[in-house]
Amino acid sequence: MTTTTSPVPTAVTEPSVTLRERLRVPGGFVLGAVLLLGVAPLVLSDFRLSLLAKYLCYAIVAVGVSLAWGRGGLLVLGQGVFFGIGGYAMAMHLKLADAAATGQTLPDFMQLYGTGDALPWWWQPFAYPGFALAATVLLPMAVAALLGFFIFRRRVKGAYFAILSQALAAALAIWLVGQQATTGGTNGLTDIQGFFGYDLDDPVNQRMVYVVIAVVLLLLMAVARQLFVSRYGELLVAVRDSEERVRFLGYDPANVKLVAYVVAAGMAGLAGALFVPAVGIISPALIGIVPSIGFVIGAAVGGRASLVGAVLGALVVAWAQSTLSDAFPAGWTYFQGLLFIVAVGFLPGGLASLFAVVRDRRTRTPKGETA
């Protein structure tokens, strides 16, 4: 295997003198905040807003994908695992809270399958809100740290890493389906009523959930942005582009990659946790191989190395999927495949690089065959 450097151009913005340049990032951030928190709740119906909330969860995953894949060159094909762990951790707590509210000790599906009246031991801690909330982020990070440690330490990389992370997603989905009595099997955890005392059927509370998700997305984008421009961010790009050289300089690339993988996992876990109150369900079908690759599609289409590109790409692809797949189920699949081929194969920088590609072409054409 040759090294898997990606030719994606990375825009590491140098500190610039012009005011316009200096205001670009904070300005964009404020614009995004105004659109998400001000305009969207005003103009969108309750239904559309809850859809947007769901898409924003995918966008949160894309922030992590942009970090690990776009900057770090780690093709994370198993983000569904972390999304799923976060989602199940949250859903388990909410199910237990729902059950407690009606005076039951067991979630409804466990009573249905009649597997005895004792709560499984590994469900019990999730009755505590603090534990469950911490678990939505820390558990995915711990799993990523464990897997990443063993993989990166032995310099397993490139395609090997992608395949292993994908196999992990398959294994988790299969395991969840197999444990019907304690995980709800194929159905997953459904019919979630309340969210920390708030009734999720109430549109006002749905809006609150939306606001929480939007705020988390904006915060994580700010965090990722800081990571990108930090020393660590430059080191990460350096590892992606020439791992050996970084090693010769005295850094351990394994640690650099591990941090990106773990942070991306934490973001995916948080996204999964927020997905549960927004959509009211978490199931193996949402976290297996296909959705895991789906998390990568958005980032690829928008522009993996560009944070805004990855987030917008995730939003657009999620939106296109729900509108088009309702209207033309078969057509959507063809379109999705084609989107993938075109975006990854012919526009590796994604839509974020479209402007630059077009500009380059325009400036190059008059010169003739000088290249």
Next chain:
Amino acid sequence: MTVILNQSFTGISIGAVLLLIALGLTLTFGQMGVINMAHGEFIMTGAYTTYVLQKSISDAGLSLLVALPVAFLVAGAMGVLLEWLLIRRLYTRPLDTLLVTWGVSLMLQQLARDIFGAPNVQTHAPDLLTGNISVGGGITLANSRLFILALALLCVLALTLILRLTPLGRRIRAVVQNRDLAEVSGIATGRVDRMTFFIGSGLAGVAGVALTLVGPIGPTTGTNYIVDAFLVVVVGGIGQLKGSVLTAFVLGVLQSVLEYSTTVSVAKVMVLVAIVAFLQWRPQGLYTLRTRSLA
């Protein structure tokens, strides 16, 4: 004891299927660094080819015999088309081939759904292959599984002979070992790549024919095996036939025996853990080419 032996035999037959699939993958992966996710759909193509042939040839045994070469050619042709259209443009970006070919695989699956319908279809196995052989001590071997095992071994043998003895095989090995050096030595690496892709994809078609003997086939037939097959390639060592052979059987038996003592889902997780643990010991797989590259 009987149970363990029976379970081991099931494992060996799972391994034979994995081996058939992984043979093609290890060729293309090893030579070109291409991770072909559409390989699963080439398997599906082989399976549907058998199904279509059986519509016109009513004799199940004859149609199976005809299906083997036809599926090889059909899947091989699709592989060449894929290589020519997309993959040769992506040599410098091996990870991206994974995503691009996944897009192709999505489209091929939908195409199969549109042509043959979403529900699974069933082919008839020849009478000769429907029975069991009892070898005493309560151990029974299914004929169809023995056939698959023989088919897999035959393919390994044929591939080994091609790689060892023919000029094409010599060129393939040269390109696997050092693409640049092969290129400057006058080997048309592009043509070798296309032939490799033809053989690799064709083997997927043959695997598809074998799968029709195991159960019903449908649009997602290939996808169900592709991740496992990649794991075989990773553990076996890229581009190493003997690695793939050994790994396919070991993983098959491991999976099957673990399934018996736990459940299917727990077995999957345990196999994965075993693989990660194994990679601690040999990060580059069971067998590796010695190279001077640092990567």
